[in-house]
Amino acid sequence: MPTKPAGTLYRGREGMWSWVGHRVTGVVIFFFLLVHVLDTSLVRVSPEAYTAVIGAYKNPLMALGETGLVAAIVFHAFNGLRIIAVDFWKKGAKYQRQMLWTVLALWVVVMVGFSIRHLSLALGGH
Amino acid sequence: MTAELAEPASKIELPAGVGGGGEIPSFDVTLRVRRYNPEVSDESTWDDFHVTMYGTDRVLDALHKVKWEQDGSVSFRRSCAHGVCGSDAMRINGRNRLACKTLLKDLDTTKPITVEPIKGLPVEKDLIVDMEPFFQSFREVMPFLINKGHEPTKERLQSAEDRERFDDTTKCILCAACTSSCPVFWTDGQYFGPAAIVNAHRFIFDSRDDAGDMRLEILNDKEGVWRCRTTFNCTEACPRGIQVTQAIAEVKQAILARKI
Numbered sequence: 001m002p003t004k005p006a007g008t009l010y011r012g013r014e015g016m017w018s019w020v021g022h023r024v025t026g027v028v029i030f031f032f033l034l035v036h037v038l039d040t041s042l043v044r045v046s047p048e049a050y051t052a053v054i055g056a057y058k059n060p061l062m063a064l065g066e067t068g069l070v071a072a073i074v075f076h077a078f079n080g081l082r083i084i085a086v087d088f089w090k091k092g093a094k095y096q097r098q099m100l101w102t103v104l105a106l107w108v109v110v111m112v113g114f115s116i117r118h119l120s121l122a123l124g125g126h
Numbered sequence: 127m128t129a130e131l132a133e134p135a136s137k138i139e140l141p142a143g144v145g146g147g148g149e150i151p152s153f154d155v156t157l158r159v160r161r162y163n164p165e166v167s168d169e170s171t172w173d174d175f176h177v178t179m180y181g182t183d184r185v186l187d188a189l190h191k192v193k194w195e196q197d198g199s200v201s202f203r204r205s206c207a208h209g210v211c212g213s214d215a216m217r218i219n220g221r222n223r224l225a226c227k228t229l230l231k232d233l234d235t236t237k238p239i240t241v242e243p244i245k246g247l248p249v250e251k252d253l254i255v256d257m258e259p260f261f262q263s264f265r266e267v268m269p270f271l272i273n274k275g276h277e278p279t280k281e282r283l284q285s286a287e288d289r290e291r292f293d294d295t296t297k298c299i300l301c302a303a304c305t306s307s308c309p310v311f312w313t314d315g316q317y318f319g320p321a322a323i324v325n326a327h328r329f330i331f332d333s334r335d336d337a338g339d340m341r342l343e344i345l346n347d348k349e350g351v352w353r354c355r356t357t358f359n360c361t362e363a364c365p366r367g368i369q370v371t372q373a374i375a376e377v378k379q380a381i382l383a384r385k386i
Binding site: 008009010011012013014015016019083086087088092093094096 | 217219220221240242245307309355356357358359361362369371372375378379
């Protein structure tokens with residue numbers, strides 16, 4: 001009995017999914033940088049336009065977006081160090097999994113700290 | 127002498143019910159095989175086969191049973207059937223394995239077991255893929271001893287430590303489980319792939335070989351070791367337990383060390 005076509009997803013483990021995460025966060029950061037360069041270059045066009053655009057970012061939705069952006073950057077940064085260790089540290093390949101758990105633990109610690117500070121400032125309304 | 131004395135009694139105490147050719151547990155499994163026959167259709171389909179198998183059976187035994195008793199058109203490669211020849215690499219439950227080394231009892235038999243051809247190589251029929259691109263990369267790294275000196279009259283001597291240096295990468299059986307588990311290879315067929323790099327590693331770090339620099343130059347290519355994104359799929363997939371990503375990292379480091 002023939003069932004649906006399409007192959008299954010390859011069931012990779014920590015290594016593959018951390019690579020997927022690294023790629024996704026990399027693309028996210030690239031698009032941020034694109035917008036960031038554009039809005040910052042506005043200051044050369046007219047300081048008023050720059051202030052208006054930056055002012056438009058000051059709303060709760062953007063605050064959440066900024067949290068997501070920092071989450072992506074923090075993961076990309078720590079995992080980038082892990083990848084460097086895999087390539088250059090003699091035992092890097094052996095301990096890649098433990099290093100990934102360390103990356104995720106550091107990510108949680110940094111994100112909890114950052115989110116409390118950032119969201120209370122952005123959404124606190126003072 | 128009596129007949130009983132001809133064979134010494136076993137020194138191992140077996141609990142009751144073990145040994146003596148007792149019952150091997152049997153169970154029903156559903157094998158979900160990805161079928162493709164270009165002579166019939168360009169589309170792949172999934173076919174389900176129900177078979178009763180035993181606790182000692184492997185996925186390959188189930189495929190045999192299907193082919194021999196239910197549908198003779200199911201096509202797959204296998205030769206030695208004991209994990210040595212490396213011809214029956216396939217994607218079992220989403221992961222690259224050798225069908226002859228995967229016991230059914232180690233899989234979740236309550237759900238259908240999916241069996242697909244390995245990814246990244248052109249499928250010819252059912253589970254058979256065209257291995258030519260894979261072997262092409264293998265040939266390009268010159269996987270044979272190149273020695274500039276005079277031919278010795280006796281064997282080429284090597285210390286145990288020097289032999290140990292590349293021991294891990296001598297285990298490769300060229301089954302393509304690693305190369306076809308690599309996300310880079312899936313999208314970029316030009317990439318040498320883990321297996322070719324493993325076999326280059328085997329000679330690069332062999333003290334008897336003189337062409338290490340040449341192989342490093344070949345792998346310094348844009349489609350060489352630098353394509354590796356360290357996803358570790360190859361290391362997980364290798365049925366011989368070769369630390370493939372480690373070997374690739376060693377080749378990367380050798381290329382960098384050579385340049386300085």
